[in-house]
Amino acid sequence: MTHPHPDSPAVPPVPALALRGLAKRFGAKIAVDGINLDVPAGSFYGVVGPNGAGKTTTLSMATGLLRPDFGTAFIHGVDVWAKPLEAKKLMGILPDGVRLFDRLTGEQLVTYAGLLRGMDKEVVAQRVGELLEALDLGGDAGTLVVDYSAGMTKKIALASALIHAPRLLVLDEPFESVDPVSAANIRGILESYVASGGTVIVSSHVMDLVQRMCDHVAVVAAGRILAAGTVDELRGDASLEDRFVQLVGGGSRTEGLEWLRTF
Amino acid sequence: MVAHLLSLKWRLLLNGVRRSPAQLVGMAIGALYAFGAAAGLAVALVVLRWADVQTAHSAVVLGGAAAMLGWVLVPLLASAADMTLDPARFATSAIPMRQLLAGLALAGLIGLPGAATLVVALFTTVTWWRSVPAVGGALLGAVVGVLSCVVLSKVVTTATSSLAASRRFKDVSSIVIFVPLILMGPIFASVVQGVSRSTYYLPDLARTVSWTPLGAPWSIGGDLASGDVLAAIVKALISLATLGVLFVCWNALLKRALVTPPYSGGSGKRGGKLGLFGLFPATPTGAIAARSLSYWIRDPRYAASLLVIPLLPVIFLFQSAQAGSYSMLVILGPMGAFILAWSIAADVSYDNTAFALHLATGVRGVHDRLGRALACLSLAFPIVLIFAVGPFFLTGDWAWLPGILGLSFGVLFSGLGLSSIVSARYTSSVPLPGDSPFKKPPGNVAQTLAVQLGGMGVLLLLVVPEVVFVIVQAATGESAWGWVTLGIGLVLGPVLFATGIRIGGGWLDRRGPELFAQLIVNR
Structure with a gap:
């Protein structure tokens, strides 16, 4: 990715993503309970939380996939739910747990994503080639995505999210089932993207990864933000994992299960 | 274990309804429809009690055979195979095959089609409420017949869904199988026409069908009512043998389906072709x-x-x-x-x-x-x-x-x-x-x-x-x-x-x- 982002923090700085009072309930269960969050432009932001904390629901509402019951989200100052088309131009998203058009080849799928965004044919063709090489998918560009492994599928979805050089990347569980080599590869791409002024939001429950990779982090549990700030502020002297367990609570119960040691 | 599978199926049915009001309404409409159809057929079977033995026998046998055909064809044609208890999901739970099969077969009766078929089949005992052996025979026939329906449909769906492990083969085979199914109309029509050229073709057809696995179970009660004990015994044996063979087939198909590892991708292909x-x-x-x-x-x-x-x-x-x-x-x-x-x-x-x-x-x-x-x-x-x-x-x-x-x-x-x-x-x-x-x-x-x-x-x-x-x-x-x-x-x-x-x-x-x-x- 060589796309420049010259507009480094202006005055006053507009956050890359601003969530305002986002809330969503599914039946009797409140999945997201009024979340406010500012993601500064140019940051590498981690969203961590236990399973079922509302991470995916929050990110879906922030990216225009799921209509919130209350509140809204702003991408670089553009209201996602008032001007969805404009906001969607600014971001690339990798949703978790959704299918791809997997009867296309990898190359066709990324091309499709580019053309859907109304991009020029030549630009798409050139970027698709570079993206596939950068993600080490060049050798399988002509294979149907349905025959890809889980990790390759994640990577091709990432390529589809990057094709239009978005200013904000929202990645839900991007490293799930990705092998360490590919993960390092993806991390390198994301880091240079952030270095050139882009903003990345990743959700994950691998604390080590977030601690190493992100500069900011928000801890979500039970549909609320428990803490948010820079990684160093949040963790203090402890590791992020310890701090996380401390914030979310529980986890230290090791009595019981004696039978597991008796075979 | 069988009881566990039955309660699991029941739970899945209830929870499926609970997922959204639309599904509750859908289920209610389906239930109403199934109830109406079952009630109509049940009334017809009750009315047949006063028909002469020959007519009642033909009607029950042909209806039963049609029901069995329906259990084969509907899952295939309407692509409505009931996969709530997909056997593949039990691959890792170490359930003895015998119990798994019995449980899945009985669980097939929970749900609208299974329940409706069972109820209608049991009403044949009313049709044959003419002598004690006839009622007994009809009851045996109904139970064996309905189980055969369920197992037969399981055999067909298992066979078609596990034809081969590779995606490409699966793609092709799942399309190709449409050809004989769609042409079944003309094929069936020509068979029916051939039969219909003979006089009194329905009783004849029924008599023929009653010796085949499709009609045998539904014929036992009628044969006993008309006093043909030998035919009833032979047909009971045919029905039980059919059920046995179906279970063996299902067992073999399922065993193969459960151990066939999923197909993992082919060799890489370079890009350059945007099609x-x-x-x-x-x-x-x-x-x-x-x-x-x-x-x-x-x-x-x-x-x-x-x-x-x-x-x-x-x-x-x-x-x-x-x-x-x-x-x-x-x-x-x-x-x-x-x-x-x-x-x-x-x-x-x-x-x-x-x-x-x-x-x-x-x-x-x-x-x-x-x-x-x-x-x-x-x-x-x-x-x-x-x-x-x-x-x-x-x-x-x-x-x-x-x-x-x-x-x-x-x-x-x-x-x-x-x-x-x-x-x-x-x-x-x-x-x-x-x-x-x-x-x-x-x-x-x-x-x-x-x-x-x-x-x-x-x-x-x-x-x-x-x-x-x-x-x-x-x-x-x-x-x-x-x-x-x-x-x-x-x-x-x-x-x-x-x-x-x-x-x-x-x-x-x-x-x-x-x-x-x-x-x-x-x-």
């Missing part, structure tokens, strides 16, 4: 059309519906040859147009959650609708043209050509417009991407049915003008009315097409996230 994306204009609409058309060819769920098309003329030619008149062939054009236009009414449901890409890229609703409709149109237009013109080379009645052309294109364009609206607003429960066209997720089948039937009703209303003038031409014999039909079809059709695209596109723009939320429910 249809190179042919269509590089715009959102063009890209969507290219993607849709690729799916028509590559996705067995679409390809299967495309395969029906060339078989239509075969079926009609067969029937015309039997009837000795080719005039019915003219319906091919409108019918092909109807099937093809309506086939994209569940387009977004077929995308499943992959639709997220359209939502995320902020593609405009109109582009989405138009691309999908154009992909379908590029296939449908030549096909409908051939279907509309072709029959006239056989009938020679060219005066009807303009009218039939007008009706065909009216149906095609109006249908595409309506489909574009329906698929932007309503989801249907369809086989998931990658699944065989036969496999269907459990749940709101009734909602799907309501959407499909309602949509088809509206489509009939939309083409009323064309239909009226076709009727006028038939009534007056004045061929000028055919040209009026053609004019209406070529004007009204495209107008409704454009309107459908606009309305559907607008709905998609406004309700995209809501539509996506519906898709996630069916994931």
Whole structure:
């Protein structure tokens, strides 16, 4: 990715993503309970939380996939739910747990994503080639995505999210089932993207990864933000994992299960 | 263990209903329908109690055999195989095969079709309420017969869903199996006609069928009522042997299905070939059309519906040859147009959650609708043209050509417009991407049915003008009315097409996230 982002923090700085009072309930269960969050432009932001904390629901509402019951989200100052088309131009998203058009080849799928965004044919063709090489998918560009492994599928979805050089990347569980080599590869791409002024939001429950990779982090549990700030502020002297367990609570119960040691 | 499986099935049924009010309503409609059908058949069986033995015997045997055929064909044809207790899910839980089979077979009775069949079958004991042995025989026959129905349908679905492990083979086989199934009509018709030429063919047919595995269990009660003990014993043995053989087959198929490892991808292929994306204009609409058309060819769920098309003329030619008149062939054009236009009414449901890409890229609703409709149109237009013109080379009645052309294109364009609206607003429960066209997720089948039937009703209303003038031409014999039909079809059709695209596109723009939320429910 060589796309420049010259507009480094202006005055006053507009956050890359601003969530305002986002809330969503599914039946009797409140999945997201009024979340406010500012993601500064140019940051590498981690969203961590236990399973079922509302991470995916929050990110879906922030990216225009799921209509919130209350509140809204702003991408670089553009209201996602008032001007969805404009906001969607600014971001690339990798949703978790959704299918791809997997009867296309990898190359066709990324091309499709580019053309859907109304991009020029030549630009798409050139970027698709570079993206596939950068993600080490060049050798399988002509294979149907349905025959890809889980990790390759994640990577091709990432390529589809990057094709239009978005200013904000929202990645839900991007490293799930990705092998360490590919993960390092993806991390390198994301880091240079952030270095050139882009903003990345990743959700994950691998604390080590977030601690190493992100500069900011928000801890979500039970549909609320428990803490948010820079990684160093949040963790203090402890590791992020310890701090996380401390914030979310529980986890230290090791009595019981004696039978597991008796075979 | 059997009890566990039964309670699991019951729990799944209840929880499926609990998932959304729509599914509760769907389930209620389905239950009402099943109850009505079962009650009607039960009353008929009670009435047969006072019929003479011969008639009652024939009716019960033929009805039972038809039910058994239904249990084979419905899962295949309506792709409504009940996969709530997919045996593959028990692969890791170390359940003894014997108990697994028994549990799954009995669990097949929980649910509307199973319960309805069981109740109706048990009513045959009322029909044979003529002597103690007859009632006993009918009871045995009913139990064995219903179990055979369930196991037979399991054997067929297991066989078709585990034909081979590779995706490519699965794709091809799941399409190819449609051919004999669709041609079954003509095949069956010729068999029936052969039989019907003989006098008193129904009792004869029943007598023959009663010696086959299909009819044997349903015949035991009747044979005992008419005092033919030997025949009853032999048929009881046939029924039990059939059930045994079916269990053995199922056991073997399931064993193979459970240990066959999933197919892991082939060798890598370099890129450079964009396929249809190179042919269509590089715009959102063009890209969507290219993607849709690729799916028509590559996705067995679409390809299967495309395969029906060339078989239509075969079926009609067969029937015309039997009837000795080719005039019915003219319906091919409108019918092909109807099937093809309506086939994209569940387009977004077929995308499943992959639709997220359209939502995320902020593609405009109109582009989405138009691309999908154009992909379908590029296939449908030549096909409908051939279907509309072709029959006239056989009938020679060219005066009807303009009218039939007008009706065909009216149906095609109006249908595409309506489909574009329906698929932007309503989801249907369809086989998931990658699944065989036969496999269907459990749940709101009734909602799907309501959407499909309602949509088809509206489509009939939309083409009323064309239909009226076709009727006028038939009534007056004045061929000028055919040209009026053609004019209406070529004007009204495209107008409704454009309107459908606009309305559907607008709905998609406004309700995209809501539509996506519906898709996630069916994931």
